[in-house]
Amino acid sequence: MKTTSGIRSLFGANLKRLRLQSGLSQEAFADKCGLDRTYVSGIERGVRNPTIEVVGVLAKGLGVAINALFDFDSPP
Amino acid sequence: MKTTSGIRSLFGANLKRLRLQSGLSQEAFADKCGLDRTYVSGIERGVRNPTIEVVGVLAKGLGVAINALFDFDSPP
């Protein structure tokens, strides 16, 4: 398939920013979401490509709307 | 992992709605996105769990922001 752009990096940076705002460590956050710590690490660094179900649990873990994780919006 | 809810179904219904608004058939839309037609069919019916990169190409194919595809927002 044809990967549009650096969506993963943008998403990851956004996730990291929101997680830090909530004052959680990667590990504490991963536990709260029921996800693996190393996987969350990969997502934040843009080397992983999570599914929308994972996006859902991440948003829930942060206590924010899903849209908050995508508020960088489709780059060229 | 722990699937939060019917995110896939909500996303799929939303995608279908936006696609129909744009007047495209599943096939024409899939071609425009560079995705497989049967896969788009699966996404719209909520039986598939796309990655955020696929979400990006779907949004681009529709000419909308990624947020538009998630404007149902995290169900309980």
Added chain:
DNA sequence: GTGTAGACTCCTGTCGACT
């Protein structure tokens, strides 16, 4: 035009261990 099924490749998501 759409839904489904089967078969296939490659990656998502989990885990343990070391830095």
Added chain:
DNA sequence: AAGTCGACAGGAGTCTACA
């Protein structure tokens, strides 16, 4: 606390074909 590696099962994404 966070990055990275190797290994693994299961699922994402493609394709062909029929209803």
